[in-house]
Amino acid sequence: MDPLPLARLQFATTASIHFLFVILTLGLVTLLAYLQTAYMITKKPVYQRLTRFWGTLYVINYALGIASGVVMEFQFGLNWSGLSRYVGNVFGAPLAIETLVAFFLESTFLGMWIFGWHRLRQGVHLALLWGVAITAYASAYWIMVANAWLHNPVGFEQRDGVARLTDFGALLTNPTLVMAFGHVVAAAWMTGGLVMAGVSSWHFIRRTREVELFRTSLRLGLVTGMVGVTFVMGFGFAQFGAVGATQPTKFGDDAAKAAAVADFTARFGPGDYLPPQWSQVPLGFMILIAFTLAWGVFLIPLFVRDWIIRLRLPLYLMLLAVPFPFLAAIFGWLAREVGRQPWAAYGLLRTADAVTPVGGGTMLASFLGFAALLGALAIADWVLLARAAHRGPDVALGRPPAPPAAEPRTPEPVLA
Amino acid sequence: MEFFWYGVLGLFFAGYLALAGYDYGAGLLLRAAGRDGLTALGPYFLGNEVWLVAAVGVLFGAFPRLEGELISSLYPAILAGLVAAVGVAAAVGALSQEVRASVSRPLPALLGLAALVGVLLAARVALGRGRPGVAFAATAAAMALPVLLVGAALYPNALVSTVDPAATLPVAGAAADPATLRLLSWLAIPLLPALLGFQAMLWWAFRGRLDARTPVFW
Known part of the structure; x- marks a missing residue:
């Protein structure tokens, strides 16, 4: 059995599932930072209760997502040892920076935030959440630096067949990075916002009594989702130019494609240098989803006199919308990553040369094991999220401490 | 570096x-x-x-x-x-x-192993004397010591091949470009x-x- 397709399938599975956790984390942490800051400024209890409720969903997603990230990280070494051998000097740097600068701090801050309710001073507690949010964005940025480098290797020279870093600044201004990072962040806002609006809608469908609380999160969620959808399309379409210039075999015209193939054939010998035909199909579906979700902007005027709640149909529409940002994200990554095949690092290292030379059986066991493990994680995540979302805003996270129990009274002797 | x-x-x-x-x-x-x-x-x-x-x-x-x-x-x-x-x-x-x-360097390895046994014994003794804090520190050291042990024992190599000496990877060779x-x-x-x-x-x-x-x- 050929290990290459199995290794690719495994990467696609791991990265897709990992990213489902990532966009929700990144979107929700943004909204949480807003909610807790609003509480700090206005002192309205509703904002604190919202922070605690959405914080619970956020923490569930984070705690289960962390494992998918560990698998992601190990996978480079396990299945793609060619990457570390030939381009590790350059590609490894942003990954190392991500773990040290961003992820390590993010988890440390988050642990303190979860358990720091009513124990740390309010300002410190809010600062911790901002720390979590900032490091989450930094984490996304450095990962995209690494990813963009694979799409358009810059700032290096090749000596003895190994890529060596010459200009780190070039990695940070990579034309395939800037728009892609904006696209990912906007997708996270869209996802976080629409999940928030969808869950709030569910509670209104069930005629919740928590009207003030869920009205606030419904409005906040829908507005954030629509801002996200707008920017996700802006940054998305803006990428066509940059990607067309750097990856002619993906979005270039026929002449550019032929020129690129001729160049690759001259440097690497004859071979198939065009991505599979179907690789742009998911792109079409993704664009379709974005255009459909964008209609949600017409629900915003219905905030007046709570028509959005009283009409009820908008509630069902918003509930229905929840899975679509996730689907669109997977479609988007498929188009981006399959569309650059057969390259692991575009024009530099072929996917077939990057894969670890292990037997097909080992690779199959690895794929099945990780796919089952991560699939189970994702399902557990959704079940736990759905349960917590359904249970509503009376959550354990950040519950004010109960007053110390009164001393057990010794019974008065009756016949003394 | x-x-x-x-x-x-x-x-x-x-x-x-x-x-x-x-x-x-x-x-x-x-x-x-x-x-x-x-x-x-x-x-x-x-x-x-x-x-x-x-x-x-x-x-x-x-x-x-x-x-x-x-x-x-x-x-x-x-x-x-x-x-x-x-x-x-x-x-x-x-x-x-x-x-x-x-x-490749038996002395640090032996010293390290001795230290490992030492901290584990110390943990046992401390627990027996009702000093859980000391015992905790000792077991934590026992968990961390193997890293020092492996690092020191193999140094200057990072990965030693028993099959093919040429495949042995020294720390300097394993490191990224300067x-x-x-x-x-x-x-x-x-x-x-x-x-x-x-x-x-x-x-x-x-x-x-x-x-x-x-x-x-x-």
């Missing part, structure tokens, strides 16, 4: 083994220690797990060749470990195999104290004893 980064790598692996050791230990002793054990661990859990992620990150950034060789050549071992506990203890098992295979290490060093030197400082803050902020008010999370 490579030595500095080798030390950083060791620091994160040792930190992972000691800190996540608490997590796994509390998990193993769930029946004996009960939920209080997990509750006590709560605030630190995420902070403990990330030491592994940071260690592998440093491995990839500063020692890409070691990363590729080590992880891919021990594929089944790492696969089993990762699947079993999503990333627990896999690297430990891998490293301990290397030690048995070939020890340009990459310089870049990472500029970043790490101001940052490491901050990372360790925030971890210390975490431990300090939740130093109090468990009481009924302690939030339960499990």
